[in-house]
Amino acid sequence: MNEPFETAVRRHAATVLRVCRAVLGPGADAEDAWSETFLAALQAWPTLPAGTNVEAWLVRVAQRKAIDVTRGQARRPAPTDVPPEAESSLGIPGVDGEVWQAVARLPERQRLAVAYHFLGGLPHAETAELIGGTPEAVRRAAADGIKTLRRRYQPDVPTEGAIR
Amino acid sequence: MTADQQYAETPTSGPAQMFPVDEDDVARLRTRLAGAAQQAGLLDVAYRTIDSPLGPLLLAATEHGLVRVAFEREGFADVLQALATRLSPRVLEAPRRLDAAAAQLEDYFAGRRRSFDLPLDHAMSTGFRRTVQRYLPRIGYGRTESYKEVAEHVGNARAVRAVGTACATNPLPVVVPCHRVVRSDGGLGGYLGGVEAKTLLLELERAA
Numbered sequence: 001m002n003e004p005f006e007t008a009v010r011r012h013a014a015t016v017l018r019v020c021r022a023v024l025g026p027g028a029d030a031e032d033a034w035s036e037t038f039l040a041a042l043q044a045w046p047t048l049p050a051g052t053n054v055e056a057w058l059v060r061v062a063q064r065k066a067i068d069v070t071r072g073q074a075r076r077p078a079p080t081d082v083p084p085e086a087e088s089s090l091g092i093p094g095v096d097g098e099v100w101q102a103v104a105r106l107p108e109r110q111r112l113a114v115a116y117h118f119l120g121g122l123p124h125a126e127t128a129e130l131i132g133g134t135p136e137a138v139r140r141a142a143a144d145g146i147k148t149l150r151r152r153y154q155p156d157v158p159t160e161g162a163i164r
Numbered sequence: 165m166t167a168d169q170q171y172a173e174t175p176t177s178g179p180a181q182m183f184p185v186d187e188d189d190v191a192r193l194r195t196r197l198a199g200a201a202q203q204a205g206l207l208d209v210a211y212r213t214i215d216s217p218l219g220p221l222l223l224a225a226t227e228h229g230l231v232r233v234a235f236e237r238e239g240f241a242d243v244l245q246a247l248a249t250r251l252s253p254r255v256l257e258a259p260r261r262l263d264a265a266a267a268q269l270e271d272y273f274a275g276r277r278r279s280f281d282l283p284l285d286h287a288m289s290t291g292f293r294r295t296v297q298r299y300l301p302r303i304g305y306g307r308t309e310s311y312k313e314v315a316e317h318v319g320n321a322r323a324v325r326a327v328g329t330a331c332a333t334n335p336l337p338v339v340v341p342c343h344r345v346v347r348s349d350g351g352l353g354g355y356l357g358g359v360e361a362k363t364l365l366l367e368l369e370r371a372a
Contacts, residue, residue, distance in 0.1 A: 001253055002248055002249050002253050003245070003248060003253060004209075004244040004245060004247070004248040004253060004255035005248075005253055005254055005255055005256055006211075006244065006255050006256050006257050007244075009194060009197070009256070013190045013193065013194065014180070014185040014190060015179070017185050017189065017190065017193070018179060018183050018185060021183075022183075031189075031193060031196075034193055035193060035196055035197060035200060038193075038197050039197065039200050039201065039204060039206070042197075042201055042206050042254055042256070043204070043206055045253055045254060046252065046253050046254065099182065099183055099184075100183075118179065119179050119183060149182070150182075153182075
């Protein structure tokens, strides 16, 4: 790819951040995964074939980095000074965090289908390859997840065509 | 159209509205990425933009030094694309590497600095053009030389036209003072940043 990498960062930064937050919660883990994703992408950028779908490529890199972060988490000893009732790893307080908390409460397959298909824009078939199951099951999981989110979380911003 | 507008995320209906992402968060992550890229040796071309009396300027540097100063009229997106093609596509907005250049340019435009003390990377020019561009800083602050004189000083008295081309394609304007080269008949000659910019720089140096 001979485009300036900055172009890819500007175009896809927000999408990749949404995917990372949906998979890992809206805290530091998601930001670690975002950073690792773009650093790895920067390294590979000059050898990426021209015409590659950059967004889909970045979402796939993000998926691998999210798995790395999750594995690192499992190895890390649990800190003892954090009260066990704290849900801080999967949610930050405040209005902006609400939608991500709602995402975090989805069943895992729905959450991952929402992350990679709805937010990341990967086709059902490709999402199925990443998270297992059939493309049809992914389609249903994503649709169910979004339905639940729309029920639980209504943003103040009126969506297109909404009745006011 | 600014670079920011050009690269801004296209507003999409679903995800962008339902899952808003704070611009400050993205800005913070981009800063962190620039630092990590620098540390990992992956920041081949760092750039930033600054405001100046000549309008916005784009500054770009490799790890060897300042490699490009560009005027807005050149089209920043085109300038970045040329850097990506000629040097490396690992191009990131990373202001820190340009801190010294930005500070010295600010001092220059304020009349507090008469010469630049910056490592330069001449990778964007070759051959005779590079020879001319390396010579130009020897024309002192506030002085001018004709294209003909420059040709003589670089040891090729007949290459007046080529000197003109070398000035017109100077990848490091202002810092490499091609604005100090004028026509023998007293005319200003052309300038990549526009004749007004050339006039402004010469007047700045005359006044200081």
